[in-house]
Amino acid sequence: MKALPLVAAIAFSMTLAACGKSEEGAKPSGEPIAAVPAPAGTSWSETVAETPDGYYLMGNPSAKLKLVEYGSYTCSHCKDFATEASEEIRKLVDTGKMSFEFRTYVRDPIDLTTALLARCGGKDVFYPLSEQFFANQAAMFEKVQGNDAAFQGVEKLPPAQRPGAIAQVAGLVEFAQQRGISADQAKQCLADTASAERLAKGVEAANNQYQISGTPSFLINGVLVDNVASWSLLQPKLREAGI
Structure with a gap:
């Protein structure tokens, strides 16, 4: 999908990518992978750790x-x-055969704002909160489009203040509060310029290493799966890789 027209007026200095790609898949292959039980009293889908790059790995x-x-x-x-895929991915992760890592590919200021809030509760709530932000996507855009004047005013603010202002216009602070992120906590996360810069650098690194052409894009064992943007096309690639 295209970014909202107003986003271009307040874009940060980051590379923007298209959303969606053509759908012809690469053909990874592999031997069948054996299941690995989770430690007693735990499940792999609830086992989340921060990676050295600052992302969150599930499983x-x-x-x-x-x-x-x-x-x-x-x-x-x-x-x-x-x-389509969140529940199915959890099932596969729970086998111990597969881990899953969502890396935010920031395309625009609203995306950056949401990413900062999704990370605000830490690793243990990152995935549930991310899924809820996705579910809220249409409502978020409606709020932004219904508050054009306020959204246009964001560009007049210092860059460090823009995520906080966008979050207010888009109703994201209230949305996060309803899911356990306090207003003070949200304010602090939205003003975290170091995290914002790290996310932007992650986009640059992805472009340099994998030449990401659209979202979503997927890696299987570090190899970009070309032209697959849906669960229906990704699922057979996972089977071919041994799941």
Whole structure:
């Protein structure tokens, strides 16, 4: 999907990518992978650890198959993928055969704002909160489009203040509060310029290493799966890779 027209007027200095791609898949292959039980009293889908790059990995850190998604909170195809695939991915992660890592591919200021809030509660709530932000995507855009004047005024603010202002216009602070993120906590996260810069650098690194052309994009064991943007096309690639 295209970013909102007003986003261009307040864009940060980051690379923007298209949302969605053509749908012809690469053909990864692999031997069948054996299941690995989670430690007693735990499940792999509830086992989340921060990676050295600052992302959150769900599941068995030694899983034979490592699935990575580069996704955007303002991308309609990413929202569709989250809706279709989140439960199925958890089931696969729970086998211990596969880990899953969502890497925010920031495309625009609204995306950055949402990403900062999604990370605000830390690793243990990152995935549930991300799924809820995706589910809220249409309502978020409606609020922004219904508050054009306020949204236009964001560009007059210092860059460090823009995520906080966008969050208010888009109703994201209230949305996060209803999900356990206090107003003070949200304010602090939205003003975290170091995290914002790290997310932007993550986009640059992804472009340099994988030449990401759209969202969602997927890596299987570090290899970009070309032209796959839906669960229906990704699922057979996972089977071919041994799941």
